[in-house]
Amino acid sequence: MYYAMFCQMKKMLGQLDKCLDAAEAHAKAKSFDPNLFMAFRLAPDQFGFARQVQVCCDTAKTAASRLTGKEAVAQADTETTVEQLRARVRSVIGILEGYTAADFDGAATRVVSTPRWEGKVMSGADYFLEHAVPNFFFHLSTAYAILRHNGVPLGKRDYLGALSLRAP
Amino acid sequence: MYYAMFCQMKKMLGQLDKCLDAAEAHAKAKSFDPNLFMAFRLAPDQFGFARQVQVCCDTAKTAASRLTGKEAVAQADTETTVEQLRARVRSVIGILEGYTAADFDGAATRVVSTPRWEGKVMSGADYFLEHAVPNFFFHLSTAYAILRHNGVPLGKRDYLGALSLRAP
Numbered sequence: 001m002y003y004a005m006f007c008q009m010k011k012m013l014g015q016l017d018k019c020l021d022a023a024e025a026h027a028k029a030k031s032f033d034p035n036l037f038m039a040f041r042l043a044p045d046q047f048g049f050a051r052q053v054q055v056c057c058d059t060a061k062t063a064a065s066r067l068t069g070k071e072a073v074a075q076a077d078t079e080t081t082v083e084q085l086r087a088r089v090r091s092v093i094g095i096l097e098g099y100t101a102a103d104f105d106g107a108a109t110r111v112v113s114t115p116r117w118e119g120k121v122m123s124g125a126d127y128f129l130e131h132a133v134p135n136f137f138f139h140l141s142t143a144y145a146i147l148r149h150n151g152v153p154l155g156k157r158d159y160l161g162a163l164s165l166r167a168p
Numbered sequence: 169m170y171y172a173m174f175c176q177m178k179k180m181l182g183q184l185d186k187c188l189d190a191a192e193a194h195a196k197a198k199s200f201d202p203n204l205f206m207a208f209r210l211a212p213d214q215f216g217f218a219r220q221v222q223v224c225c226d227t228a229k230t231a232a233s234r235l236t237g238k239e240a241v242a243q244a245d246t247e248t249t250v251e252q253l254r255a256r257v258r259s260v261i262g263i264l265e266g267y268t269a270a271d272f273d274g275a276a277t278r279v280v281s282t283p284r285w286e287g288k289v290m291s292g293a294d295y296f297l298e299h300a301v302p303n304f305f306f307h308l309s310t311a312y313a314i315l316r317h318n319g320v321p322l323g324k325r326d327y328l329g330a331l332s333l334r335a336p
Binding site (some may be wrong): 001004005006008011012037042043046068111113119121122123125126129130131133134135137140141144145149151155156159160161163164165166167168 | 169172173176179180201210213214224231279281285287288289290291296297298299302303305306310312313316317319324327328329331332333334335336
């Protein structure tokens with residue numbers, strides 16, 4: 001299940017990649033600079049669009065690292081354009097592609113900590129369910145919401161992507 | 169993992185319940201009718217706040233039903249006040265409390281369908297990962313975003329709730 005959820009995150013980062021294309025196309029159609037999206041936000045004291053995307057990416061990347069014990073590549077949050085943000089998203093898709101199902105053996109019982117927890121820890125299972133998954137979807141959905149709020153023509157299908165539907 | 173994720177959804181619906189309290193308190197402090205929140209939305213062609221909460225609730229409730237084979241109680245989307253919306257959230261928390269880990273035995277290999285899929289089906293595993301989980305967090309995060317956008321003083325902790333942190 002851990003590996004399967006990270007595959008799903010990878011798929012949804014692919015959808016985010018397409019949403020960035022849609023944002024650029026919308027800006028072009030309306031003759032405004034697509035990089036204005038980088039700072040758009042829903043509330044003055046909430047992260048702007050670029051930061052939502054960065055944190056979404058980092059949540060997937062660091063969670064995979066913490067749950068497998070494989071080191072995460074550090075990435076500076078220096079993106080100033082949608083094009084650079086797309087490269088960040090694609091780099092994390094590439095990083096997630098480097099994991100196998102076997103990497104997540106024993107993930108549930110790993111001891112996980114983050115610098116924010118002041119020395120405290122969580123089990124891998126609790127960290128995954130209570131922190132990693134809710135945060136990933138939070139920042140992904142908020143990034144999507146910022147685009148929708150600013151007129152980018154997106155629908156739920158752009159968020160979910162294609163479903164594995166089959167004949168009964 | 170299925171049961172654990174539904175326990176997490178139940179916890180997060182409890183956080184949504186508290187967010188509704190915060191919305192009401194904010195409206196009171198600013199002297200406006202809290203039920204105005206029901207129709208607030210981030211884009212004209214996106215669901216308003218009440219519908220986001222209803223769909224979030226329904227996603228958890230119907231997913232638990234489809235993955236266990238236990239019938240879901242139908243609920244009409246007739247809420248017009250924040251108080252009624254809170255009752256809806258609490259009712260779904262109560263419904264989720266009725267499930268046990270054993271109910272989810274075999275969930276991954278169940279055959280799942282919805283009226284929207286025109287006769288097609290998904291495995292329980294695919295449905296859970298590709299549809300139920302992403303949709304639940306999407307509508308929860310969007311409901312939260314609508315409150316944040318309208319000035320309700322909430323932070324990420326109100327979304328996540330308390331973490332199972334412990335000493336190392």
